[in-house]
């Protein structure tokens with residue numbers, strides 16, 4: 001399968017869902033082409049609302065639609081979806097536990113040349129902290145389709161984090177996805193690598209590098225960052241005794257923080273975090289930027305070696 | 314401004330259009346449409362209205378410019394290069410890793426950029442804050458100019474700031490709206506109708522002027538009068554055309570955020586040299 005961006009799953013999956021369910025409605029904030037909801041607009045113009053460049057209004061309107069029995073998907077770039085409209089998400093959506101599904105695209109560093117103002121690396125932190133909110137970070141096209149379906153099927157608010165850049169296919173059509181369950185993509189006894197989103201294929205590449213030196217890694221795709229699959233995590237860390245987390249997000253408040261909390265409380269072991277080190281992004285092409293911020297397979301492999309070293313020391 | 318001066322600014326505008334095309338083409342991404350619609354506005358400000366000195370970008374008495382529609386960064390960089398804030402050769406580093414020319418203006422990287430922008434709807438409040446600080450310092454010389462897109466006016470925060478500027482009678486704030494009628498998803502009237510923009514600002518207590526946003530003479534006149542105003546904030550609603558100056562970009566949403574390829578850039582530059590003669 002060709003590389004595809006997870007955001008491409010959005011418009012396509014929403015159309016599928018809308019064919020089966022009258023309650024599915026979609027809102028966007030002047031970014032319908034980029035988020036791909038424009039496909040939904042073309043197929044279901046009556047159920048699509050472009051709210052203009054007004055993200056706060058979009059979120060509260062989505063909340064109102066949910067009160068009225070609809071299942072709204074609200075979409076824009078991650079930075080505006082979570083940052084600009086945080087209070088609407090908190091007080092109008094999550095406080096009332098309304099079924100608004102926020103499908104945010106252009107998350108993380110791979111947004112590229114638009115630069116630090118647009119590279120959102122704190123969104124998982126913001127959304128994870130909210131009671132009632134569930135956070136899904138799919139790693140390829142098919143898992144993105146699954147995440148959008150799960151969000152549509154499950155009552156309550158969801159945040160689905162999607163990317164701009166194309167990523168390799170990791171799953172086949174027969175793959176199964178479930179809220180609260182991570183997928184183990186590779187098994188090994190020496191180290192646990194937990195990743196989400198566009199870092200999962202890099203984690204698999206890192207595991208390949210480590211295998212050349214006889215180090216075998218569990219690679220866990222933690223698509224469901226909240227609720228975190230603690231069982232899968234602790235079973236793996238209990239076996240390996242060394243953990244690396246990988247995310248295209250700040251090391252503050254994201255997947256790494258969630259894993260650190262779980263390990264700290266229920267199964268302490270050496271752990272390393274690969275993520276954005278408390279800095280803003282900057283303009284550049286996606287892959288050079290990922291290297292610049294240390295978000296590469298070789299950095300993951302190096303972190304795995306450090307974690308293993310700390311375990312045996 | 315005399316006829317020769319107006320001719321000079323018009324000449325500068327063509328140079329800036331060339332710079333915009335060249336830098337966006339070199340970057341392979343960026344926002345030509347909204348940069349081109351703002352050329353005359355920004356050129357007139359920097360060439361004839363604003364008091365500024367490239368040798369002293371932190372001069373206290375300088376006028377300030379806030380590019381609230383931060384995606385139009387290329388038009389700002391072109392003006393700054395034109396006036397010697399940076400070497401023209403640096404323009405082609407736009408959006409590249411390590412460049413001072415970030416995709417959206419970054420005040421911590423490039424002298425001459427007064428304030429960092431990129432998230433729409435925040436520039437007017439930034440301008441208000443800067444104007445209040447000037448007032449507190451007793452620094453009455455500077456005017457803070459703030460350029461917004463028309464789609465940008467859909468952000469509620471713009472109207473919160475409009476209310477505040479009138480409330481605090483900020484006669485040292487001048488807003489300019491680049492009324493090109495387009496945003497990303499389509500025409501502003503179809504995506505989210507703004508209604509009558511001049512009337513809206515008037516209802517918020519602003520003095521409102523309108524002009525042809527591609528006429529240097531009209532802009533110059535309006536900006537000078539706005540700068541001299543002493544009765545609270547002034548907005549200039551400038552009628553413009555997105556992509557102005559490049560025939561195949563004019564009035565098309567498609568060119569909002571897309572770089573020309575090598576062939577398109579060549580055609581665009583050829584058109585500009587024809588117009589320059």
Ligand SMILES: Cc1ncc(C[n+]2csc(CCOP(=O)(O)OP(=O)(O)O)c2C)c(N)n1
Pocket residue numbers: 029030031053080084346347348350382384431432433434461462463464465466491493495496497555569
């Ligand atoms: C808060 C926010 N929401 C969305 C965007 C994405 N965006 C960048 S430019 C743009 C359209 C701007 O339209 P307009 O203000 O009319 O600008 P112009 O036509 O002058 O380019 C949008 C939606 C943004 N930068 N900031």
Ligand SMILES: [Mg+2]
Pocket residue numbers: 462463464491492493494495496
């Ligand atoms: Mg516009």
